[in-house]
Amino acid sequence: MQVMEPVQMALPVTLPDDETFASYFGGENSLEVSHLKSAFDSLATTFQYTYLCGLGDSGKSHLLYATCIHAQERGLSTMLLSMREVIDFGPMVLDGLDALDVLCIDDVHLVAGNDAWEKALFNFFNRFNEPGKCLVVTADLLPDMLNISLPDLESRLKWGTTFQIRSMSDDDKAEALVKRANMRGLELSDECARFLLTRLSRDMRALLDVLDKLDHASMAAQRKLTIPFIKSTLQL
Template sequence: MQLEPMQMALPVTLPDDETFSAYFGGEESLEVNHLKATLENRNDDFQFTYLCGLADSGKSHLLYATCIAAQELGLSTMLLSLREVISFGPEVLDGLESLDVLCIDDVHLVAGVDIWEKALFNFFNRFNEKGKCLVVTADLLPDMLHINLPDLESRLKWGTTFQIRSMSDDDKAEALVKRANMRGLELTDECARFLLTRLSRDMRALLDILDRLDHASMAAQRKLTIPFIKATLKL
């Protein structure tokens, strides 16, 4: 039985602060301007974008932001994290062609898996219609993924490709300060760098920590200082 896409639970929760304006590369970066244009001009032709980058490049953030922007335009959309749904099999793609905008994260995880490759190729063909927008991410370029199905590799080369550099520690510190400011939370550069030296450098983990600190700061009516951070996180 084919699943209705809007009846399926989102594989991930869309963070309300992972918007284009919060993207560390800048709201006026080439990739952000391109993604905005694909949503605005999607009635012209099928729009396909391939975002390539290693961990902490911000490519998943761009998928969240694309879905949020699509929702604001009243479009039906979904973010499909292959890391989250790969165990359910390629049947998760059934029915998603009815969406206006689909974002698929971590395509590289199914490269070399024949059943997934065939399903992605077939879905690509079903979704390839005027008014549709598809954005996918992977860690490498299509011809470096070791895809077994040549037709799928060819499809992944169709659209506009962006290679996104990984975030440096300076980028991460700046992103943490910016994200805190968006929440009305004051995080000094010194505190941001303290978090980077004492905790995981994974940006998603750092943002989860920032969320904890935000709640703790509000509850205690305290500013974020290094002693307060140490006490809250038991460092």
């Protein structure tokens, strides 16, 4: 089999380059992060498969991105496949991906009831199931709650280690914003973080986009992040 060079994520959206295990809101020592990192230690001799499920802002996509970064740091070929973005292109999207070392699939629940995709994913599982391969998928619910039509695919989705991840509370989001800002060398007070949560969308991805905008504005103006500065920058 031809060895592929590490590839860039296949998500068409812009993700922060600091979405690593270290910046995960659950912490580097959380069970899910510890498991994903340790999976690489035995990858040479076993097939590693992990199923992550949770609703809303649970950080599932963050964990997939962090897994891909971790794989690239080890020189492994990797890709993150967002079902939300590729499902309309059809199952041929999976062609050739079994040559990768690590594949992360986001929002696999979206294939439920789609016969072509269900069969294609089942066949992909069978091809990818060999030592040296790592597969991580996310969904909003446990496999037996997804209304998968193909029993064999539902069985495959139950193969590996499963983690149910709780959604982030407002306290979690505020803490995550402060932590992410600190990792960028940006000082964001708890008061400012909570102000953002009360005045803007609570969607974590949207909040991180706002933090990126504030970071650039703060650098350009040589100003610290204060509530008046945030109001002015975001025209609140």
